[in-house]
Amino acid sequence: MPHSQYTTRSQPARCPVDHKAVERAARALPGPLRRGLYLGIGSLSVGAGIVGIVVPLWPTTCFLLLAAWCFARSSPRAERWLHENRLFGRYLAAYRERGVISTRVRRGATIFLWSAIIVSAVFAAGHLWLVALLLLVAAAVTAHLYSLPGEG
Template identity: 45%
Template sequence: MRRHLYLIAGFVSLGLAVIGAILPVMPTTVFVILAAYCFARSSPRLEARLLGHPTFGPHIISWRERGAITRKGKVAATIAFAVSIVVALIFAPWPWSVAPILAALVIGGWIWSRPE
């Protein structure tokens, strides 16, 4: 049963990664890494496919070995935070417009503290 839940979570994470590749305010790599984690516990074949992927494989391996995020990934996350903040300031009512700023400070700070 547990293996099936990890498999479902892996596919959901991969689906969110695809959505993140299309939407500028949603991350992609984080969900691919999460999918690899779930597939490692449910399907070694699917995990191997992700690790062998030319785009995502190196990011997953880098994260697993050193907890590293590339400079390009950090910049992309920062741009996504900035877009989210601007959109929230324009369209969201107070106090919800402050939420992306707080998220950017906390999560963005953590992202930039990771090795490259």
């Protein structure tokens, strides 16, 4: 991947998916089938994003961005619901528009991540290699969260 596609402080990372090719392939489908496919993928993506809110290391933002993209092509009502949702609408808009994560979201994600990792490490205490792996992954995710540009 060229260097220009990596995340910088001023610009969010570019998606590795060729959206134009996907759009061309989708346009080959009949309208109602295409809208149904986009709506289905968007709905599954919202579900996967919600799982990511409570499961450490499971991504949230990428699924919500995919859902927004799919809903924009299938259902104005679903797209409006996603962007106006009180749980993740503002968070999604901040990341989509400015590539930033709020301090509150970053702090909450970090606290939840480390809490879950510590509980998991207690249960895996007999396997030192697993505890070390859990701590390493948590440290890497924390570093990633704090490498993203923030907003107050």
